[in-house]
Each structure stands twice: as C-alpha cells, then as structure tokens.
Amino acid sequence: MSEALVAAEAAGTGVDPVPGASGARQFWRRLRAQRAALVAAAVVALLVLVALAAPLLTALEGQDPTTYHPSLVDSARGGVPIGSFGGIGGDHWLGVEPQTGRDLFARLVYGARVSLGVALAATVVQVVIGVTLGVAAALGNRWVDQLLSRFTDIIVAMPLMIMALALLAIVPSSFPRPVLVALVIGLIAWGNIAKIVRAQTLTLKELDYVAAARLSGWGTWRIARRELLPGLAAPVITYAALLVPSNISVEAALSFLGVGVKPPTPSWGQMLTAADVWYQAAPQYLLLPAGALFATVLALTVLGDGVRTALDPRAASRLRIGTGRKREAKA
Template sequence: MRRRPAAVAAAGVLALLVLLALTAPLLAQLTGQDPNAYHDDLVDSARGGVPIGSFGGISADHWLGVEPGTGRDLFTRLVYGARISLLVALGATAVQIFVGVSAGLAAALGNRFVGQLIGRFTDVMIALPMLVLGIALTAVVPPDFPRPLLLILIIGLLDWGGTARMVRAQTLALRDLDFVDAARLSGNGTLRIARRELLPSLAAPVITLAAVKVPTAMVAEASLSFLGVGVKPPTPSWGQMLSSAQTWFRADPTYVLLPAGLLFVTVLAFTVLGDAVRTALDPREGSRLRVGTRRERKG
C-alpha cells in the first residue's frame, strides 16, 4: 500500500482527522473558545445574524469564523463534530460486522431450516429503507437516550444484511475444503471450527468490507442529523451543521462549505483507503479506483 500515493494520502488525511477529533478539548483550550458559547457581538443582528467580517467572521480568535445567528466558534464546533461523526461511523461499522459475521456463519454452518430462515430475514433487512426506518425509530425513542449511541445501534442493526450475505457465501466456499474437513475429523465442534479455521480465512474480505462500510455509516449519520432526527443541539455534528446552514448559504457560504467539504474529503479518503486495502489483501482483484495501478505496471 505504500506504493500507492493516493492510499498514503488518504491514510494521512484520516490520521489527521482522528488526531483533531481526539485533541478537540486541547484545541478548544488553545483557541480559548467554547464550542457552545454564544457571541452575540460577532453577528450583525440588523442583517438577521450574519457574521461580522469577511469569510464568515474569520479572525485571530476565530480561525474559521463563527456560526451565523449564534456567533459560536466554527473551528471548535467542526473538530467536536468530527468526534461525533467518527464515533458513530466506527461504532455502527463494528455493530454491522459483528451481527453480519455472526448471522452469515450461522446461516452457512447451521442446518437447512436455520440457513433458510436467516437467509430470508437477511433479504428482508437488505430490502428495508434504512433512512425511513431510522427516522421512525428515532422518533419513538425517549429524548434523553444518548443520541450517538442510538445512531450507532440504528445504523448498525439495519445495515448488516450485505455483510451476512457475503460471509455466508465465503463460508459455504470454505467449509468443504481440506483444512476444515481435517479439523472436523479431529473432533472439533462447529463453534471451534468457525473460530479457529473459518474466521482467519474470512479476515481479509471482512476487513475490506469494514473499510467500505465506514464512509457509508458516516453518510447515514450525516443524513439523519441533516433531517433533524440525529444528534441534537447543542452537541455539534457535521450533518446538523449542514441542516442549519440551509438558510445561510447565500449570506454566509463558508458555513455551508466547511462541514460539507470536510464530510466529502473524509468519505473520499475512507473510500480510497478501503479500495487500496481490498486490492492489497487480494492481489488478484484490480483497483476499482485505479489507485496506484500505473506504478504497479512499471514494476
């Protein structure tokens, strides 16, 4: 993967983003800004709350300007919003992988009735519209339930069908191979065979799928927050910022471009890195994005 410039750049972007998210409290102390502190003196009330100054009120105290209407520091809200986006995306992906791998193994290694039952249920989960169900579920959950945890559970438990289908297909191809037959003849049970023989062989496709699922989960979180059923104020979120920016895109384009640009760059970096991981773990597969293919042909 080090021979792929785009993959290295994507990994660097993600490492920087994770560093910013982890050090958000330190960055807030460095800038001397509270992400939830209002600054009415930094917005022009006569113009409806437009930030005073150029480019959304950028200054030495507010590195990326301030939020229209409230005057809250935009830089600190963006880095705190990165924590929510990454937490929800990684947590939801972990739930998807755990449930999908468990269901796929059970469908492939269980009896015919169990396999058919899990297979039909998986087909139903794949066909369900995740956003519509997510909106419905967030509407009936008590408002004091932690929203990041709720989003992790909703996205993770509604989007595991593709993982289960892939794991089932891979397991069906592996279970009749010689090393699995040898483990079965040695007296190992189904759970032991799955844990010690099949899971190591499934690691490469599962890791590849997880790298692709992370940006999908991040977009889902941003979509739910954009629709007003995700993270609730005053907790910052990129999707929530984009939702509130709808009324400000003419008066203050910076407020729209910053969270949208960060979301786009993050999803693109995860996509490029996931494609590079897939190609590295399975050299027979070519890169869908043509990441680093020119250098590989020269070598």
C-alpha cells in the same frame, strides 16, 4: 493448516507464526505500493487525530462549541457574522456561526468526533451481527440456514433511511443521541455483510484443511473460531473499511433531516442543516462542514479500496500485470 495444528498439539509444540507474519508483511508492502491509499490513510489519521484532540485544539483557540457570542453577529441583518470572511480572526480561527456567534472551528472539530464516532460504532455493530449470523447460517442445518437467510433478506430489503427515521422519531430525547444513531444504523444495515460472510463461509467449508479439522474431531464452533474466522478476515475488513464512509453519509443525512444528533451537540450533518439558508451571506458556514464531510468520505473510500487490493493477491497481480503492459507499450 488443521493438520499442522493437530500435529503441533500432539508433539506439545507451538505452531510456527511465520506464515501469519509473512502475510502481514505482504499486506503492508502491497498497501505501501499504492500512493493514493497512503495519502488517504494520512488524511484519515489526521482527521482521527483532530477528533481526539478536539478539547486541546479548542483550548488553544480559547473557545468552546456551545458558547453563544451575540455581540459577534449583526442582528439588524438577521444574524450575519460581523467582520470579513464570517468573523475570522485571532479569537475565532474559522469565524463564527450565523445568529448564535458560536465558534465554527470548535464546532467543526467536535463535529468530527461525533460523525467519525457514530460511523465507527455503527460499523462495529454491523460487523458483529453480520459475521455472527452469516457464520451461523453457513454452519447450521438446512432449516437454520433457510431461517437466517430469509431474515437477512428482509433486513436487506428494508429501506434504511425510512426505518431509521421511524425509529429515531419514537425514541425519547433523553437517550444519548449519538449512541442511538449508531445503534439504529448498525441494527438495520448489517444484512449485506451477513450475506457476504455466509457465502464466503460456505466456500471455506469445502477446503481441505477444514475437512481435516472436521475429521480430527473438532467441534463446529472450534472449527469456526480456529479455521474459518481467519479466512473471513480479509473480506470482512475490506467491507468494513467501505462501510465507514457510508455510515458517515447516513449520519449526516439523518442529522440534516433533523432526526439525528440534536443541538447543542455539533455534527457535520447538523451544521449543514442550519447552513442551507446562509450559503450567500456566510458561505464558509456551508463550505466548511461540507468540505470536511467530502474529504472524509473520499479518503475513507480510497483507503477501503486500497485495503481491498492489498488483501486480495489476485487484484494486486492484475495491477502488476496492467502496469507491466503499460510499460511495455511505452517501450
């Protein structure tokens, strides 16, 4: 790869982009061969579309996530929604929230924006920090590697939930809570991706094309940018795809514990916090956010596993071999 780049620069021509395009085509072909991953991708795309179109959807319903409707709850029974199935009707497609009468559909779709947005933002922070420190540790001298590796070990050993609870409790409430939750998760939970990137970078350093780039006079960071980062794309994308559902669960847990997103901003974890005492009187108030959270985490996990298989030719080969053996056994 480096020799081709050096030769192309010397000849004043560009590098043939076909290998990269061929790799992308192979990735999409492998991903399309996995039906579960395609279904998961469709579910994730639908959830993202719902989150982005939350204002439009609530406008079609004629509701918003913060307006109280006290006339729609029975105060004599403790705030249970009036009507069948939690007040479901033409004006409130999924019913209303107990005690407050806020529209459940509006809070659910706006909660998707918060939960998915926090998880994606936290994942970006984790990837940026993890890749930067992992590559720096692998390319630095022995002292830099030891220092960054020990620091990463400390971060990995720190209990995420306890540290997040402590940090979220001391930050002023005036700070935007979704942004704060994303930053806290991202700044605490980057250790594992840094260790993966460091190990992969150490392996890539020993390959011939990296040695050729070093002999051609390229600097350390030019080698990292041109030769190592493309080789790190597959493991980083795979791990990032698996980080998103984990971060959604962490955000939901923090909101459930009361230190995450604060009312009136809706999130699925916050809705579960308030629903734990209403599961008998208004079961949809518990089942709707719990079902949305479960479907999102499951779809993202299946999609992440599909991306891992599509990016790893050895895994794809093992799948083909296993499928071939099954067909032979049936024949």
